[in-house]
Amino acid sequence: MWKLLILNAGMFVALFLTHFHARRPFRLVLAGAVALAFVWAGCRWPADPFAWFSYAVFAALTFRGGGHLRRWATARSEALDAEIATATARCNAGQKTLAEEVLRTESVRRRASEISHLYEKTKEMSRSLExxxxxxxxxxxxxxxxxxxxxxxxxxxxxxxxxxxxxxxxxxxxxxxxxxxxxxxxxxxxxxxxxxxxxxxxxxxxxxxxxxxxxxxxxxxxxxxxxxxxxxxxxxxxxxxxxxxxxxxxxxxxxxxxxxxxxxITDGLTGVYVRRHLLERFQTELDRARRHGFKLSFLMIDIDRFKDFNDRYGHLVGDVVLRQVAATIKRSVREFDLVGRYGGEEFGVLLIETDESSAFLVADRIRRHVAQREFKAYDEDLRVTISIGVASYSDRIHSADLLVDAADSALYQAKRQGRNKVCLFNLTDLK
The missing domain is CATH 3.30.450.40 (GAF domain)
Known part of the structure; x- marks a missing residue:
């Protein structure tokens, strides 16, 4: 009896699995074979036709139930696949959007960094004076x-x-x-x-x-x-x-x-330094000369008889001559030497890293250039001369005031000698 039950159970499981997993042609062939088997068995053993009929109905219901279960499982599987596909698409779209936002954020951050850098540089530009x-x-x-x-x-x-x-x-x-x-x-x-x-x-x-x-x-x-x-x-x-x-x-x-x-710092008429700036630079260069042992010389220059010249030709002509004399002085010295208008018709020249003998030669060159030049002022062709006093920094002439006073004293010595002269300051005249 138990062998028959096991055989029946195996047959129904085979029917169910076949209908659930097999393709349609195979399922139809199997259903027909089972039906023929039941007809043959009923004819072969007709002792209890109702039992065979019941057995056949149960097998048909099992076979049919397997079909319904297969269709439900298939539909459910397709629905789950669709849900998974939809969720996957949303996830991918979310990842894409996130990636775009990351790129946009990075771009904004980079742009903000660039703007901040440019802002800092423009602030530095606004503080620069060169x-x-x-x-x-x-x-x-x-x-x-x-x-x-x-x-x-x-x-x-x-x-x-x-x-x-x-x-x-x-x-x-x-x-x-x-x-x-x-x-x-x-x-x-x-x-x-x-x-x-x-x-x-x-x-x-x-x-x-x-x-x-x-x-x-x-x-x-x-x-x-x-x-x-x-x-x-x-x-x-x-x-x-x-x-x-x-x-x-x-x-x-x-x-x-x-x-x-x-x-x-520039004299409006002559284009050379004003006295105040000349003296400020004078002190700076004097400190440098004292610190490093450099030579330094100063020239005091005065246009000879300039008051009489102004009285004769007028101040407009005098202004033109002052301007041209200043230009001649500037062209006669080096670019880093300092030329300033000391007052009126007086000019001061600070010769950087220049000793007394070299300063005398520079002063004489300036004197000759001015004396040889013909100054054109309006309709006048004029000539002027200058007198120059020369003094150099030393242990005894160690301040700006002493150096200016020494050059001024040498200038008056040049005036006393007949003008259009260059005189060196004599240390014996130092009090």
Whole structure:
């Protein structure tokens, strides 16, 4: 009996699994085979037809139930697959959105860092009082956040400047920043960009070419500087224009500051230093000479009989002569020597690192240049002479006041000797 039960259970499990997992043709073949088996068994053993019928119905119900269960499981599986696919799509979309937000956040952070860096550099520019230092700050700002190959600044002094021969040209290259935070500022005597300098100088507006972009800086409608950048990407130009505009405003401020400083320390008539600034520089150079053992000499210069000259020709002519005498003195000394108007028709000249014998030769050269020059004032062709007193720093003449007094004393000695003379201070005259 138990063998028959096991056989029945196995058959029903086989029917169920076959219907649940097998393909449709195989299921139909199996159903037909089972039906034929029941018909054959009922004919073969007809003892209890109702039992065989009940057995067949139970088998059919089992077979049918397996089909319903399979269809339900399939539908449920497809629904779960759809839910999983939807959830996966949402997850992927969320990851994509998150990645975009991360990129956007990183872009905003990077942009904020760039703006902060540029802001700090522009603040430093606003504190700078020298054009080369301001130009270097611009280079540092550009090197971090922009692409460029070279950066040049040409400076022009005066309305009569030659646009192809700037007074100063400073240059920075991107390669100059490699391995250092403070690159060396290059200078050029004969720039290769003379043509673009002239174009900007004459047009007084921004000029763009395939390789260069050039910006003018103006004061009172006159170009005093030209900024040239090479190989800048087009997409960076809007932001770059803002930064360069700020730079040009800052160097305009610095140039105006330099003009005000020059007005404060320069005599308006002669163009040489005023007495106050000359004496301030005098003390600085005297301290340096004392500290390092350098030589230092001072010349006191006076135009001979200038009061009579003014009475005869008038003060307008006298002013022209004063201006031309000052220019002659400046051309007769070195660039780093100091020339100032001491008062009236008197000039002082401080000769840096110059001993007494060399100072005498310089003084005599100045005297000869003035005596040989014909001064043109209005319709007059005039000549003047000068007398010069020379004194040098020493152990006995060790202060600015003593040095000025000694040179003044030597000047009066030159006057007493007949004017148009150069006299050295005699230490025996020192009290």
């Amino acid at each position: 054009i080369p230092a301001t130009f270097l700050l611009l280079g540092e700002a550009l090197e971090r956040d922009f692409n460029f190959r070279t950066l040049k600044l040409a400076l022009f002094n005066g309305p009569d400047a030659d646009p192809e021969k700037p007074d100063d040209v400073f240059e920075l290259r991107r390669s100059d920043f490699e391995g250092t935070d403070k690159p060396r500022l290059r200078t050029q005597s004969y720039p290769a960009d003379a043509a673009i300098f002239r174009t900007v100088f004459e047009s007084k507006r921004l000029v763009e070419t395939l390789r260069f972009v050039a910006y003018p800086a103006l004061i009172d409608g006159q170009v005093f500087a030209v900024l040239v950048l090479s190989d800048v990407p087009a997409q960076e130009m809007p932001t770059l224009s803002i930064l360069t505009g700020r730079f040009l405003s800052e160097i305009q401020r610095v140039r105006l500051y330099e003009r005000i400083q020059a007005l404060a």
